Amino acid sequence: MNQPAQEWPLWEVFVRARAGLDHKHCGSLHASDAKMAIQMARDVYTRRQEGCSVWVVRADHITASDPQNKETYFDPAEDKVYRHPSFYRLPDAVDHM
Amino acid sequence: MQASISIHDSPELRYVLRLADTCLILAQRLGQWCGHAPVLEEDIALTNMALDLIGQARALYTHAGDLHATLNGVRYDEDQLAFLRDERDYFNPTLVELPNALDGSAAPGDFAQTVLRNCMIASLLVLVWTALLRSNDKALAAIAEKAIKEARYHQQHYADWVVRLGDGTDVSAKRMQHALGLLWPYVSELFVEDAIDRAAATQGLGPAWSTLRASWMSQMQSVLEAAQLQVPQLNAFCSTGRCGVHSEHMGFLLAEMQHLQRAYPGAVW
């Protein structure tokens, strides 16, 4: 081996708790390959029946938004209150709409 | 000191104990890895396998206790069966009792030997549990239904490890081939046919392990081939743990495992 001390890559783990729910990020782990990452995710993160399906993705394959863009990207949604159903006051008779 | 229990000499009881002891004794060996594995993730995976095996052993001992009660009216609980038998009354194949490094080469153990043995035993247990799904002993079939899922995962996880290490670096290939040389001689015993297995097969209790040999060999051969390892020739040596005559390692294993139960008669844990 040319690089004996190479660390196993880091993987992010996403678990579906029950059928019908989204996969949710629950942590990370190290594994040498994708199949091992899936198995280790099962062993590390579903020991208490936390899941029925797991996704793993190499951490270095994730592109994240820059926290410095937080205001630029996300604050503009703040004043679009008309997107929310609670914005509309309807007569009681049809308010379950 | 707490005295040993005596076990009824019935083939069906021994048949169940062979399987129960296989699970328990391998779990005992795997428990020695806890906190010492090559990487944290695998430490957790090894313990999961040990926990599955203990769960299977407990179900089987409880069932064996029931069987014992129908045979001569004496009911033993899981712990009496697990902890209070004499060495000759344990019927696991010798393979599972061997130390984690049979050649004494490594502490806490040789991971090559461990993954290979786990793969060998899990492959065997998948076949045993599959056949037991059709057992005419309903309780045994129910245990098999739960255990088969666990065994399939163990088989997959450790077959993958055998392939990774066999086809990894020159060092790992050498270590795997060495492990194979150490453990393979204990294969013969797994599939020896005897009166106990014949009786089980005849009664519809479960398979004679000898009938599983061909499937096991072909599965192991394909794993070992993918791992680029050479399957050794089997010679005349045949271990005899399944008949109660064990290796010299078994006495130490039992002394450690039974220590508290033996030393504190009447204790409740």
Added chain:
Amino acid sequence: MYTQAMDTAPKDATPAVRSADEAALQTRFDARIDAGEFIEAKDWMPAHYRKTLIRQISQHAHSEIVGMLPEGNWITRAPTLKRKAILLAKVQDEGGHGLYLYAAAETLGVSRDELLEALHSGQAKYSSIFNYPTLTWADVGTIGWLVDGAAIMNQVPICRCSYAPYARAMIRICREESFHQRQGFDALLTMMQQGTDAQRAMVQDAVNRWWWPCLMMFGPPDDQSPNSAQGMRWGIKRISNDELRQKFVDATVEQARVLGVSLPDPALQWNAARGHWDFGAIDWSEFWQVVGGEGPCNRERLSARVNAWQAGAWVREAAMAHAQKHTIQQEAA
């Protein structure tokens, strides 16, 4: 989980603010901290905050994996199949907790291998409690009851710490941890109530040996714990060492009574004026001795970790080599 407020690393000098930009970032960071906001991995943070967190989280992680060893001693000797399964699951959880914590530390830009290297070289610390030996089966239950109990006192406040990846790891850990203390107490209660005299003596002996080291787990007294104020501000420490210690003593006295064991402290006495239990003086020279490497098992614990790591090197290398070969094959195909 086993935190220990040791604050043994040298106190870092607060770095001089270099630029107006950085000053603005610092002001903004401080405002977020004061507003009780969470800091995420990619957010700007002062170097001192990052360094302190790496130290605390990794000490924590090391404590988990070294903490597997004393109880792990008893896995092969557990007296019943049920207790064997419980103990295995518990020690395994500690490994899992170490894993979650290493992952939290890794978000701060340090690798797990670097953290392990610091442990193995003796540069990083772990909780001193694991340098004590487990001599009997009752030690296993006592560790669950007292050591995990002390740890829970320490760790629950950290679930609200300002660094979100650490807080999330702690929430997960706390959720899993609650079984640890209960199983320990349950194991002791079984021996005390249904067991033999020999077993009861075994329990009392274990409690006698673990009590004082457990009180030391909360770290030096507040007046000797220089980093606490900064830690409080950052929310990576929320309750002082002495307060937590008192809380632990108050909770434990009643549990000991239910169990039927005595706590080895003649000065232990209810103080109606304070509304707390008074307890005797702690021998801090013992604490510093153990932290300094001269406890009963320091060398064994560390060498067990180092051996496992070194003996596993060929496995980790081979798995990487295998993965690389097959990636190359797939790309070529």
